[in-house]
Amino acid sequence: MKSNEHNRQFIDGFRHSAPYIHAHRGRTFVLVFGGEAVEDAHFPELIHDIALLHSLGIQLVLVHGARPQIERKLSAGGIEMEYARGLRITDDAALVCVKEAAGSVRVEIEALLSMGLANTPMSGARIGVSSGNFVTARPLGVRDGIDYCHTGEVRRIDGAAIRQHLADRRIVLLSPLGYSPTGEVFNLSAEEVATATAIELQADKLVLLNEGEKLRDGRRRLIAQLTINEAQALLDGRRQLSETMHRQLHSAIQACRGSVRRVHLLDRQQDGALLLELFTRDGLGSLITADPFEGLRDATIDDVGGVLELITPLEQQGVLVRRSRELLEMEIGHFLVIERDGTIIACAALYPGDKRTQAELACLAVHDDYRNEGRGDALLQAVEHRAVRNGIKQLVVLTTHTAHWFRERGFLPGDLSHLPARKKALYNYQRNSKVFYKALG
Numbered sequence: 001m002k003s004n005e006h007n008r009q010f011i012d013g014f015r016h017s018a019p020y021i022h023a024h025r026g027r028t029f030v031l032v033f034g035g036e037a038v039e040d041a042h043f044p045e046l047i048h049d050i051a052l053l054h055s056l057g058i059q060l061v062l063v064h065g066a067r068p069q070i071e072r073k074l075s076a077g078g079i080e081m082e083y084a085r086g087l088r089i090t091d092d093a094a095l096v097c098v099k100e101a102a103g104s105v106r107v108e109i110e111a112l113l114s115m116g117l118a119n120t121p122m123s124g125a126r127i128g129v130s131s132g133n134f135v136t137a138r139p140l141g142v143r144d145g146i147d148y149c150h151t152g153e154v155r156r157i158d159g160a161a162i163r164q165h166l167a168d169r170r171i172v173l174l175s176p177l178g179y180s181p182t183g184e185v186f187n188l189s190a191e192e193v194a195t196a197t198a199i200e201l202q203a204d205k206l207v208l209l210n211e212g213e214k215l216r217d218g219r220r221r222l223i224a225q226l227t228i229n230e231a232q233a234l235l236d237g238r239r240q241l242s243e244t245m246h247r248q249l250h251s252a253i254q255a256c257r258g259s260v261r262r263v264h265l266l267d268r269q270q271d272g273a274l275l276l277e278l279f280t281r282d283g284l285g286s287l288i289t290a291d292p293f294e295g296l297r298d299a300t301i302d303d304v305g306g307v308l309e310l311i312t313p314l315e316q317q318g319v320l321v322r323r324s325r326e327l328l329e330m331e332i333g334h335f336l337v338i339e340r341d342g343t344i345i346a347c348a349a350l351y352p353g354d355k356r357t358q359a360e361l362a363c364l365a366v367h368d369d370y371r372n373e374g375r376g377d378a379l380l381q382a383v384e385h386r387a388v389r390n391g392i393k394q395l396v397v398l399t400t401h402t403a404h405w406f407r408e409r410g411f412l413p414g415d416l417s418h419l420p421a422r423k424k425a426l427y428n429y430q431r432n433s434k435v436f437y438k439a440l441g
């Protein structure tokens with residue numbers, strides 16, 4: 001019994017994550033974590049999860065911080081670190097500590113990655129790591145009369161070189177250091193390096209890991225998703241945000257404006273947080289998206305949650321046929337969606353029929369608040385375009401409530417013989433749906 005349950009859980013979990021694995025393969029993710037993560041006894045687990053992402057074909061750039069390590073070195077040397085306007089002033093003595101601390105953190109990460117996926121059947125798989133002079137920096141200089149010495153800012157990221165290493169299936173590891181064409185070393189913020197790199201690479205995701213922080217609304221609920229404008233409103237608002245959250249939101253907005261599609265803010269302290277965030281629908285962190293205000297596009301695996309939210313009430317009213325989450329995850333590739341300010345407000349799906357020239361239009365839905373403004377029409381048109389492109393000659397639809405809407409758009413009443421065999425077998429007579437079809441030119 002126990003083992004049956006275990007099998008069930010495994011099967012459910014595997015089916016659930018398979019579409020995400022498929023969607024992420026070949027994508028580029030930039031991950032940044034602080035020096036605190038490296039000191040944590042559970043750091044090998046995070047590295048293990050990162051190695052797993054690598055083995056699934058995700059191209060990874062890791063950026064590490066080294067703040068606690070730097071601070072320890074400074075205090076061991078009796079050196080006081082000075083800050084001005086929240087920024088570290090790196091004098092000559094401090095720079096020595098920064099170089100030593102960043103260097104040893106990097107070595108530690110390289111060593112752990114060299115273990116690859118130890119204690120798993122993939123333990124032999126070797127993971128190549130590349131570090132190097134990918135970041136060019138310039139000094140912050142003198143601001144308001146304060147000389148920041150060796151504290152710098154990113155001037156340029158060598159995207160071509162990083163891409164080359166990623167294409168060679170290597171993980172690229174960046175430290176919070178940059179070099180100038182004059183041969184100087186500058187102390188940088190890891191988040192700035194990660195953000196600039198994600199923008200330069202036009203990465204699919206930037207993941208900002210933090211130490212036990214979550215973005216919450218006024219009622220302490222996790223803010224799971226927000227747009228650039230909402231993120232900016234949080235920054236400008238009256239609510240007190242922690243320094244980390246402030247910085248990470250700022251980086252997220254900058255990355256989104258630089259065309260990085262998705263930025264995740266994630267508490268890395270929860271075991272498996274990274275895997276849950278990337279391979280399950282709900283995730284654990286906050287997702288900031290750069291999507292335009294409203295647009296019609298092909299759905300991706302990241303839209304499953306939004307589509308479910310849209311169609312569940314219609315399923316409950318019996319207007320749409322019920323679809324399980326798992327099914328929707330498997331079939332999301334058939335869907336088109338309209339997204340408005342980060343929310344899915346309409347969707348439609350085109351399923352292949354059994355004949356190559358026939359397809360079924362299904363799950364057409366527009367959110368209540370957005371009806372009668374032509375979105376249904378726009379989706380139908382997009383579905384028809386997609387169908388014609390795929391050589392479809394006949395579109396079939398089953399409906400209980402919307403017969404006239406389809407008739408007014410050129411659909412003719414049909415019968416069960418128009419349905420694909422798969423659908424015939426499932427046809428629920430009690431629903432008493434009507435069949436309509438339309439010939440596509």
Ligand SMILES: CC(C)(COP(=O)(O)OP(=O)(O)OC[C@H]1O[C@@H](n2cnc3c(N)ncnc32)[C@H](O)[C@@H]1OP(=O)(O)O)[C@@H](O)C(=O)NCCC(=O)NCCS
Pocket residue numbers: 314319320361362363364365366367370371372373374375376377378397398399400401402403404405
């Ligand atoms: C049908 C639906 C997708 C239309 O979306 P929409 O964006 O409002 O559609 P449009 O703006 O392109 O068209 C609006 C027109 O359709 C008409 N219309 C809307 N629902 C209708 C229905 N059930 N029957 C007949 N006409 C309908 C509206 O009255 C309007 O026409 P008008 O301007 O002449 O009054 C939307 O109403 C919906 O989501 N319904 C629930 C889900 C559903 O029934 N899906 C079909 C199952 S496959």
